[in-house]
Amino acid sequence: MTDPLGGRALRHRRLSPLLLPAGLLLPVLVWACDDALGVDTPEGAVAVLIEPQTLELVSFGDTVTLVATLVDAAGAPVSVGLVTWASSTPAVARVAPEEARGRVTSVGNGIAVITASTGGGLSASAVVIVAQRVSRLEIAGGGPLELGWIGAG
Structure with missing residues (x-):
């Protein structure tokens, strides 16, 4: 009988024992990295x-x-x-x-x-x-200038 997968099934079985521990270790590593960055919320903080x-x-x-x-x-x-x-x-x-x-x-x-x-x-x-405010206004041109407020008065 010939192997329809060409030996790939055997290699897959060899990897399976390694995948389970790696899958269990990943959440622990993520938690440890987060804790190492110091951004966890202190206990009791709401x-x-x-x-x-x-x-x-x-x-x-x-x-x-x-x-x-x-x-x-x-x-x-x-x-x-x-x-x-x-x-x-x-x-x-x-x-x-x-x-x-x-x-x-x-x-x-x-x-x-x-x-x-x-x-x-x-x-x-x-x-x-x-909201930057004008601190000084210079006008070039020399003619008279009348300033006033427009609005409620």
């Missing part, structure tokens, strides 16, 4: 709070520091775990991580949402509004 929750920056290059606090069910702070920081609109505001703090720098006009999150799925966000 929420992330960010202060301030809303801020307005009026010049490009302005910076402000946001603080993320992990709290338990009673609202008490728990040991600080590592949080990751992200900006929804890096063209408006960038965030640089500094452990439980995120240093936000304005780079363009608009609105950005800055989010702090843990590896355990907890997150909180702050809204950053960047």
